[in-house]
Amino acid sequence: MADAAAEVMVQEERQAAGPPGVLRDRFIIRSNQPLAHLSAPNAEAFSAEDKRDPSRKLYALICRPELPPRVNVMRALKGVGAAGLQQLVEWGPMVWPPLGRQCMTVVYERPAGERAMAHLKAEMRRIDEFDITRKVIEPAVLAIKELTARGITHRAIRPTNLYYMDDKGERLAFGDCVTVPPAFDQPSVFETIESGMAMPIARGGGTFADDLYSLGVTLVFLLLGRNPVAHLDDEAVLRAKIQQGSYSTLVGDARLPLPMIEVLRGLLCDDETQRWDIESLDLWRQGRRLSPLQTRGEKRAARGFPFQGKEYFHCRELAVAMARNWELAIPPVLEGKLELWLRRAVEDKERAQAVSDVVRNALSAISDKRAAIDLMLCKTLTILDRSAPIRYKGFHAMPDGIGSALAALVAQQGDTRLIIEMILREVPKLWFEAQGDARPDTSMRESNFRELRGYLSQTGMGFGVERCLYEMNDALPCQSSLLGEQYVVDLKELLPALNEAAAKREDLKAWPCDRHVAAFMGARARSDIDRNLLSLSDPDAGKGLMALINLFAVYQYRLGPESLPSLAGWIGALAEPVVNAYHSREQRKELAKELPKMVRRGSLVEIYTLLDNPNARQKDQTEFAWAQAQYQAAEEEIRRIHGDEEERERGVDRIGKQTAAVVGIIIGMVTTTIVVIMTVW
Amino acid sequence: MAKRPAKPSAAPAKGKDAGVNKVVLLVIAAALVPFSLPTVTILAATMLPTLGAYFSERGSNRYAWLCIGGLNFSGVVPYLFSLWFGVHTVDEALRLLSEGNVLLWSYGASAVGWMLYKATPPVVSAWLTMTNQHRVSGLKAAQRKLVEEWGEEVVRKTPAA
Numbered sequence: 015m016a017d018a019a020a021e022v023m024v025q026e027e028r029q030a031a032g033p034p035g036v037l038r039d040r041f042i043i044r045s046n047q048p049l050a051h052l053s054a055p056n057a058e059a060f061s062a063e064d065k066r067d068p069s070r071k072l073y074a075l076i077c078r079p080e081l082p083p084r085v086n087v088m089r090a091l092k093g094v095g096a097a098g099l100q101q102l103v104e105w106g107p108m109v110w111p112p113l114g115r116q117c118m119t120v121v122y123e124r125p126a127g128e129r130a131m132a133h134l135k136a137e138m139r140r141i142d143e144f145d146i147t148r149k150v151i152e153p154a155v156l157a158i159k160e161l162t163a164r165g166i167t168h169r170a171i172r173p174t175n176l177y178y179m180d181d182k183g184e185r186l187a188f189g190d191c192v193t194v195p196p197a198f199d200q201p202s203v204f205e206t207i208e209s210g211m212a213m214p215i216a217r218g219g220g221t222f223a224d225d226l227y228s229l230g231v232t233l234v235f236l237l238l239g240r241n242p243v244a245h246l247d248d249e250a251v252l253r254a255k256i257q258q259g260s261y262s263t264l265v266g267d268a269r270l271p272l273p274m275i276e277v278l279r280g281l282l283c284d285d286e287t288q289r290w291d292i293e294s295l296d297l298w299r300q301g302r303r304l305s306p307l308q309t310r311g312e313k314r315a316a317r318g319f320p321f322q323g324k325e326y327f328h329c330r331e332l333a334v335a336m337a338r339n340w341e342l343a344i345p346p347v348l349e350g351k352l353e354l355w356l357r358r359a360v361e362d363k364e365r366a367q368a369v370s371d372v373v374r375n376a377l378s379a380i381s382d383k384r385a386a387i388d389l390m391l392c393k394t395l396t397i398l399d400r401s402a403p404i405r406y407k408g409f410h411a412m413p414d415g416i417g418s419a420l421a422a423l424v425a426q427q428g429d430t431r432l433i434i435e436m437i438l439r440e441v442p443k444l445w446f447e448a449q450g451d452a453r454p455d456t457s458m459r460e461s462n463f464r465e466l467r468g469y470l471s472q473t474g475m476g477f478g479v480e481r482c483l484y485e486m487n488d489a490l491p492c493q494s495s496l497l498g499e500q501y502v503v504d505l506k507e508l509l510p511a512l513n514e515a516a517a518k519r520e521d522l523k524a525w526p527c528d529r530h531v532a533a534f535m536g537a538r539a540r541s542d543i544d545r546n547l548l549s550l551s552d553p554d555a556g557k558g559l560m561a562l563i564n565l566f567a568v569y570q571y572r573l574g575p576e577s578l579p580s581l582a583g584w585i586g587a588l589a590e591p592v593v594n595a596y597h598s599r600e601q602r603k604e605l606a607k608e609l610p611k612m613v614r615r616g617s618l619v620e621i622y623t624l625l626d627n628p629n630a631r632q633k634d635q636t637e638f639a640w641a642q643a644q645y646q647a648a649e650e651e652i653r654r655i656h657g658d659e660e661e662r663e664r665g666v667d668r669i670g671k672q673t674a675a676v677v678g679i680i681i682g683m684v685t686t687t688i689v690v691i692m693t694v695w
Numbered sequence: 696m697a698k699r700p701a702k703p704s705a706a707p708a709k710g711k712d713a714g715v716n717k718v719v720l721l722v723i724a725a726a727l728v729p730f731s732l733p734t735v736t737i738l739a740a741t742m743l744p745t746l747g748a749y750f751s752e753r754g755s756n757r758y759a760w761l762c763i764g765g766l767n768f769s770g771v772v773p774y775l776f777s778l779w780f781g782v783h784t785v786d787e788a789l790r791l792l793s794e795g796n797v798l799l800w801s802y803g804a805s806a807v808g809w810m811l812y813k814a815t816p817p818v819v820s821a822w823l824t825m826t827n828q829h830r831v832s833g834l835k836a837a838q839r840k841l842v843e844e845w846g847e848e849v850v851r852k853t854p855a856a
Contacts, residue, residue: 597845641845646852648834655827666823668756670816675758677815678765678808685769693776 035074037108040065041121043074045112051128054175056081057193062121064103071124072103076110076117077193081215082421083118084192085489085503087166091192096160098153099168100125100177100187107491107501115499118491120192127178130186131235134174134201140239143271149186150176150236151277151299154229157188158292162222169196169220171228172204173235195418196220202248203241203264204228207255207284209412210248211334212403216411216419223286226295227260230281234264237274242266256312256331260284276303286401315359321346329360333398336391337405344387347394348373368397385439392441396448404445406436413442413459417486420479424493430479437466437482476532476547484537494530505538506573509566509581509618516580522587527562535565556591560626563592567622577616585621586613592625597638601630733778733788740792741771744805762815763808770804771797 035043047061057075064070077083088105095101101123110117131138141149154171161168170191179185197217202210206227209217235241242264243251254263260282270278277298280290290298318325319332322339326332336343346352350373356366376383376390392406403410409432411419416433423430436442442463446456462485469481484490492502492511498518500511512526527550536547549561563585570578586609593605605624612620728735745767749760774797778788791797841849 597848599844599846638845638849641841641849642851645838645841645849648838652831652834655831663820666820667816669823670819671756671758671762671812673819674812674815675761675765677811678762680765681808682765682768682772686772689773689776693780 033111035076035108035110035119037062037074037104037119037121038106041072041074041104043076043108043110043119043121045110049073052124052177052189054190054193055199057120057190062124071126072121073124074119074121075190075193076119079113079115079117080422080425081194081198082418082425082487082490083120083194084196085118088120088192089489090164090166094160094164096153096157097185098155098157098187099160100179100189102192105192107503109499116501118193118501120190122190123179125177125179125187125189126181127183129174129189130176130178131173134203134241135244137240138173138236141236143237143274146233146236146274147299149184150233151229151295153186154188155292155295155299158222158225158229161225162292167196167220167222168225169217169228170199171225171232172200173232175199176232176236195422196415197224198418200228203243203251204231206286207252207260207330208286208401208403210252210255211337211405212410212412212415213419215422216403216409216415218412218415218418220412220414221286222292223289226281226290226292230278231260231264233274233281234278237270238268242268252334253331255284256328256334273298273303313360313362315355316361317355317359319352319355319359329356329362329365329398330402333395333402333405336398337395337402337410338408340391340407344391347391348377348387352394365397369394372397389439389441389444393444393448396445400448400450404436404441406441407432409433409436413445413463416442417483420483421487421490424479424483434470434479434482437463438470440464440467472548474548474551475527475529476536476544476550478529478533480529480533481536484534488537492530492534494528494534496524496526496528496531502534505535505569508534509569509573509578510575512584513578513581513616516584519584522584525559525562525588526566526581526584535569554591554595556595559585559588559592560622563618563622563625567618570618578618579614579616582613582616582618582621585618586610589621589625596631596634597641598634601634731783733783733785734775736785736788737771737775737778737791737797741774741797741801742767744802744809748805748809759809759812762812763805766808766811767801767805770801774800 034045037043042063042065044061049059049061052059052073054075056078059073059075062072062074064072088102091102092105102120103123104121106119107116108119168188168191171188175189176186177189179187195215196219197205197209198214206224209220209224246254261279264282265278280294283289312328312330315327318327321332321335322342326335353366353370356362356369372390372393376386379386388407395405403412420430420433443460446460449456466482466485469477470479489503492508497511497515500514502508502511516526532547532550536543543565546561546565550558552558589609593602596602608624612624745760745764748763752759774791778791781787
């Protein structure tokens with residue numbers, strides 16, 4: 015009886031949860047079977063089943079629509095079977111019944127055990143120095159090597175994302191790293207000081223050095239069996255790391271085996287250039303002992319800089335405080351107090367001079383003083399701590415994290431003005447200049463921001479903030495409302511999605527292209543289509559539509575599919591201005607007769623060829639000009655005929671009299687001739 | 696020092712030439728008078744309507760003397776021939792004039808010429824009006840066809856290049 019009741023309840027639950035989601039016609043994601051123990055902070059886990067192999071243990075993570083997932087990393091990791099990574103089996107957009115919309119879904123191999131640490135405040139089973147190399151470091155090294163070989167980073171290495179993959183607790187692997195932007199879910203304790211200063215959404219992809227740092231912190235947690243800084247909040251952890259260094263903050267007085275001290279000092283080194291790389295870790299793993307790194311902290315000032323009721327002895331710490339209190343930080347810098355402190359207390363004349371120059375330039379700015387002062391503070395903060403993220407009016411981001419921050423803001427319909435202002439005022443350039451290193455990717459990234467600035471300075475369709483959004487997030491799905499809930503990541507998916515949207519649409523008066531669709535095409539096209547995009551905003555609606563049909567036709571020709579009847583119908587319904595661009599009524603009738611045939615065939619290519627026939631258009635223009643001239647000539651002649659009455663009467667009188675004179679002369683000549691003839695004969 | 700006045704234009708010289716030609720013609724005509732006095736007598740008496748038409752008409756379109764002259768001459772010419780091929784004397788000329796037929800025919804023909812001269816302009820005017828109307832309706836039909844074929848925009852003037 016009780017069993018039957020339970021079964022009924024389960025069935026009711028299933029019905030309430032709705033039907034399961036199906037990914038790529040193969041993986042069934044059961045919305046009524048959530049797996050809370052496998053959920054990520056921003057992606058819920060559900061039981062998944064492979065139709066081809068139902069015995070396979072899988073689970074799926076459903077991404078939150080408002081956060082841009084790491085599609086590039088998904089592509090790179092699909093099917094990769096590295097020892098220290100959960101295998102990413104499949105990924106893709108899927109209609110998720112509980113939300114009633116498409117969501118990015120990632121299917122992973124399901125761990126048999128629990129996660130190593132349930133949450134950051136929890137105690138966990140310690141892993142001793144003998145096991146940790148075999149169970150954690152070795153697979154982690156293999157995983158990071160695999161990731162590095164594929165040019166990607168994990169950015170989610172932490173004990174709460176480390177799973178026992180077998181029942182015996184022998185095999186450990188890191189979990190998901192693709193459902194959210196890089197390091198978004200990472201508590202700042204697992205991030206380097208620099209990354210920890212950035213907003214979680216804007217930490218950027220980083221490098222393998224960031225992953226190794228996170229691994230170092232994870233090792234400390236696993237060795238201690240607890241979070242050594244559980245009593246501190248993120249801000250306090252960051253402050254402690256800046257003041258004491260990461261190793262001292264995390265390890266403190268804890269007694270750790272000597273070999274582990276060596277590896278932890280190497281991995282937790284705050285100077286990225288000195289931090290152990292994967293080769294050093296590999297050498298250590300193979301038994302070669304390296305001398306432990308001695309962390310060299312930042313020079314402490316002789317006296318503190320008073321700011322907001324506190325005294326700061328380190329430039330980096332002061333920069334953090336100033337960045338958090340933007341408006342209040344401006345006066346002491348402008349008054350020269352900071353320069354004086356750097357010169358006398360820190361005894362860093364170079365930095366003092368740099369700050370002095372920056373302040374002087376800002377004060378001598380003629381136009382837009384406010385902008386000059388904001389840029390001055392931004393430069394000053396970079397001088398104080400050049401490896402810190404870009405900090406501008408409360409927005410703290412790594413250069414490669416600005417894209418994901420913008421994507422999140424757009425998805426949440428937030429205010430993007432600050433990011434736009436940063437790009438327009440070339441704030442990233444200031445940051446790149448301050449780095450002073452000549453890495454090849456630096457100039458490339460700098461030129462990318464220059465391009466973005468160019469896009470922002472143009473307001474037409476295909477440019478502006480939308481273009482920046484897709485340029486900075488090369489795997490972001492198109493956010494256009496025209497596409498409804500469809501998930502379009504690749505250009506080849508755009509036309510089929512628009513075709514589907516057109517089939518459902520009743521109002522076909524709006525264009526099948528908005529700012530998002532145009533920007534998406536501009537960013538995802540392999541060739542430069544900016545000239546075509548500029549034509550989209552042509553004041554002549556016909557020209558604009560032709561530019562759009564041209565783009566769509568090219569994509570249909572190159573990427574397919576062959577038939578898009580609904581989209582063709584939508585275009586056909588809008589084609590009136592293009593047809594009316596022909597002057598000849600005969601030509602218009604001809605086009606109006608041909609167009610429906612092509613719409614039925616669903617060929618945008620044929621529609622474009624029909625509407626954009628340069629010879630016919632040229633002929634139409636020439637003949638129209640000729641017709642206009644003819645009309646004007648007729649008009650002129652009518653005017654002349656109806657011209658001045660008096661003049662006309664004078665003319666008629668003259669002609670009449672001339673006629674009479676001619677008749678008279680002729681009569682005279684004829685009479686004379688007759689008389690001559692009669693007289694002679 | 697004052698500038699010299701410009702040379703007189705060519706137009707007055709041309710007018711002067713025309714006057715000289717007329718004088719030359721009159722002199723030649725006067726020289727012929729002794730050899731054809733009977734003819735001159737007939738013409739002087741019968742061609743008076745033409746002379747009158749020449750001097751009476753005003754304005755720029757002075758064609759009456761040509762029309763009346765043509766008919767006037769056609770009334771005289773049979774008598775001139777009878778004179779030339781008959782007895783070509785002043786007496787014969789005066790006899791012909793005294794018969795009255797000569798004057799009747801010549802003046803009658805002049806009257807017909809005058810009527811012709813008066814009647815032709817209205818006829819020509821009516822004919823021209825008719826042809827113009829026909830032309831205008833033809834042009835308007837052509838314009839309507841252009842509008843049908845190219846729409847109202849064909850009416851717009853093409854901007855100057």
